[in-house]
Amino acid sequence: MPSNALPPGPKGTLLAGNLREFVAHGLDFYAGLAREYGDLASFRFGPFRRVFLANHPDLIEQVLVTDAKHYVKHFGVRNYMPVLGNGLVTSDGDFWLRQRRLSQPAFLKHRVASYAPVMAELTRAMLDRWRPGMAVHVHTEFGQLTSAIALKTLFGLDDPGDRAAFVEWLRTAFQLLTGRFRKLVNLPLWVPTPDNVRIRRAVRHLHRVVDGFIAAGRARKEPGDDLLSRLVAARDDDGSRMTEAQIRDEAMSLYLAGHQTTALTLTWSWYLLATHPDAERRLVxxxxxxxxxRPPTTDDLAHLPYTDAVLAEAMRLYPPAYLTGREATKDLELGGYRVRKGYTVFMSQWVTHRDPRYFGPDPDAFRPERWLDGLAKRLPKYAYFPFGGGPRVCIGNTFASMEGAILLATVGQRYRFTVDPGEVGTNPQITLLPSNGIPATLQER
Ligand code: HEM
Known part of the structure; x- marks a missing residue:
């Protein structure tokens, strides 16, 4: 019988629970809980929201895999629904399953491999624009590149129009929505507070741009073989089609999930390489x-183990998805405790990926070599889970791994980055951003 007591955790105040410590300490809040309370900790956001933090691979597996059908996405994900809509990332149940089935064919290995030439071509276009000595923000450059790749491969589109404005609206929307997550009381979005008005304006602009992607896709004479064309043409068993709003939600979710994360993997990789010359030398x-x-092809990827190891190690230390969460749909057991219906269980890649039990003795050190002697096979399955796991595992993981390796090797053979001196911190939003975008200077090799 599971215990009715709560797992150990910090006390917190009556009204705010542990919200204040969370706001003050960000990622260290979760790391501190694991250090102090062990494999399963408990805390509270606000007066009613009970949260567990699961820090052991077996517990993580139980939530993501074994008991997956009794959990749904958590309140933090729902918080972003104004932007992401009811798409693959945010939806649950039968609706999610149908969308996943519909989208899956675009992510099969051979289909993903067919995207490689586009990735190489768009990367070359970026390199042709670069000049030695140029000052760049690494995150901006790779954000633009992976955005162009996502638009082309997922939607058959060349980067349309005013990308800078789109990125700015996106930043505004996410920042404001993340802000809501940190407050005790949030008025519904329809209440015209200054922040709510800004969120709604940003979302309107974003929707207009994505509607433009869809209209451009529809306007093509020949329907493309891309994901968007599939979604537009898809029919359910009863012959019904997806509504415009559904297509837009799906397009938005895939576009966002599909480029921000990969851009971050590359950004953090270049930061780590610039500060670890031995690893960079070995890579070169x-x-x-x-x-x-010559630029890499998909056939080369199996012969680039150190490239893979660098990407794996960057995602270990700076996991783009640093927190995964689920909400229980009925009373469940976890680690001997009762997870009541409505409780949230968080699992943090940031915390588990730096756990000395699995990555000791120096878990914070950037050592790609650790992946070269079969570490991935020796680890408990969910000690390392940058792409999540179970039925909701990242649909784009093969896409992301291929894109990461192709971009790293194509860029790295021509340029290296000298990172400007100064503190590089983390800025945990919906994904794990670098606090300053990583300013750097391009050096030709
Ligand atoms: C390094 C790059 C990436 C990382 C670290 C990453 C990480 C993740 C994680 C952790 C999840 C699971 C979230 C959860 O369980 O709550 C996820 C889901 C998802 N990812 Fe990725 N992702 C990456 C790249 C991509 C790409 C390239 C695409 C699409 C082209 C993509 C599309 C998605 C979608 C649609 C989901 C939701 C799947 C579902 O719930 O059925 N991701 N991703």
């Missing part, structure tokens, strides 16, 4: 040996 040697100066 691998490229010289295997590629000899």
């Amino acid at each position: 040697e691998e490229w010289a040996r295997v590629l000899g100066g």
Whole structure:
């Protein structure tokens, strides 16, 4: 019988619970809970929202895999629904399953492999624009590149129109929505507070842009073989089609999930490489040996183990998705405790990926070599889970891994980055951003 007591955790205040510590300490809040309370901790957001933090791979597996059907996405994800809508990332139940089935074919291995030439071509276009000595923000450059790749591969579109404005609206919307997550009381979005008005304005602009993607897709004479064309053409068993709003939600979710995360993996990789010259040297040697100066193809990827190891190690230390959560739909057991219906269970890649039990003795060190001797096979399955797991595992993981390796090797054979001196911190929003975008100078190799 599970215990009716709560797992150990910080006391918190009557009204706010532990919200204040969370706002003050960000990622360290979760890391501190794990350090102090162990494999399963409990805390409260506000007066009623009970949250568990699961810090052991077996507990994580139980939530994401074994008991997956009794959990849904959590309140933090729902918080972003004004932007993401009811798409693959945010939806649940039968609705989610239908959308997942519909989208899955676009992510099969051979289909993903067919996107490689587009990735290489758009990367070359970026490199042709770059000049030695140019000052860049690493995050901005890779955000633009992965955005162009997502638009082309998922929607068959060349980067349309005013991307800068779109990015700005997106930043505003996410920042304001993340802000809501940190407050004790939030008025519904229809109440015209200054922040709510800004959120709604940003969402209107974003929707208009995505509607433009869809209209451009529809206007093509030949329906494309891309995901958007599939969604537009898809019919349910009863012959019904997806509504415009559904297509827009799906397009928005895939576009956002599909480029921000990969841009971050590359951004953090370049930051780590710029600050670890030995690892960078080894990487360049691998490229010289295997590629000899030519751009990589999908056939090369199996022969670039150190490239893979660098990406794996960057996602270990700076996981783009740093927190995954679920809400129980009925009373359940976890680690000997009772998870009541409506409770949230968080699992943090940021915390588990730096756990000395699995990555010791120096878990904060950037050492890609640790992945070269079969570590992935030796680890408990959910000690490392940058792409989540179970039925809701990232649908784009093959896409992301291929894109990461192709972009790293294509860029890295021509340029390296000298990161400007100064503190580089983390800015945990919906994904794990670098606090300053990583300003750097381009050096030709
Ligand atoms: C390094 C890059 C990426 C990382 C770290 C990442 C991480 C994740 C994680 C952790 C989840 C599970 C969230 C949860 O369980 O609550 C997820 C789901 C998802 N990802 Fe990714 N992702 C990446 C790239 C991509 C790409 C390239 C695409 C699409 C092209 C994509 C599309 C999605 C979608 C649609 C979901 C929701 C799947 C579902 O619930 O059925 N992701 N991702």
